[in-house]
Amino acid sequence: MTPASVDSRPRVAPGFRLQWEPAQECHVLLYPEGMVKLNRSAGEILSRCDGARNVAEIVSQLEEAFRAIDLQDDVLAFLAIAQQQRWVELE
Template sequence: MTPAGCDTRPRIGTGFRLQWEPAQNSHVLLYPEGMVKLNQSSGEILKRCDGQRSVAAIVAELEAAFATGGLDGDVLAFVELAGKQRWLAWD
């Protein structure tokens, strides 16, 4: 696993699938052993983790989408945690 940084380009980890689940009214992360129900913030971050966008680009998109600033630290902390859980990977 590559340490998360603003220039890294995270993607959903192997064996996981992100999808919107109407019954849960939230994004979920599916894997062979089960499912993780995500809160809105986590879902918004993970749906942008496509291996193409850098963490900096994800932060910029989120700040624009929600008309706020200063999300760098929170997004980076989440991406690092998601990497430790193997929800995210880096090529």
């Protein structure tokens, strides 16, 4: 498995569906065997993983949306976990 870089274009993997769950007030990742309840950070990152945006663009959007800086390492660390869980694929 190749780790994500700033040029990688992550997308939610086939078999998973990301959606907002109003009852739980969070994003969830649905798959045939169940559901993963995501914290806000994970939901915000995965909601931008559409295969069109690269990691650098995702980081830039997150930093702008949350008026934060230096999120790249955190996003890459989350994507490494998401890859291990097979939640995302890199293009």
